[in-house]
Amino acid sequence: QVRLVESGGGSVQSGGSLRLSCVVSGDITRYFSMAWFRQAPGKQREGIAAIRTGVNTHYRDSVKGRFTISYDKARSTLYLQMNSLKSEDTAMYYCAAKSGDPGWLLVLQDLAYPYWGQGTRVTVSS
Numbered sequence: 260q261v262r263l264v265e266s267g268g269g270s271v272q273s274g275g276s277l278r279l280s281c282v283v284s285g286d287i288t289r290y291f292s293m294a295w296f297r298q299a300p301g302k303q304r305e306g307i308a309a310i311r312t313g314v315n316t317h318y319r320d321s322v323k324g325r326f327t328i329s330y331d332k333a334r335s336t337l338y339l340q341m342n343s344l345k346s347e348d349t350a351m352y353y354c355a356a357k358s359g360d361p362g363w364l365l366v367l368q369d370l371a372y373p374y375w376g377q378g379t380r381v382t383v384s385s
Contacts, residue, residue, distance in 0.1 A: 292359065319367060
């Protein structure tokens, strides 16, 4: 079993910053990929950032230049640094993981990831 636990969500004003964390534990292979997804009220879940086998990073256009995904191997923790937050970033944020590489076509697709955290809420007020 693989367990993912997110934290770091909260309320912030537009232009502010937050850092989300996702601690990984359990039986996952040495080379794995992880991603951050979000779901705003009334909208579909969307992938926003991913890191493939700890090396290649991918971002949704709407967060490029503002968000940074990283993985600390020593802490088994995935991070999402979010800067210049906008009201449209308000959503529930989830981390996801899979063993191996989903490939660049599927890296931001939720169907590629079998393991999910419970989510952490981010609210950005204008």
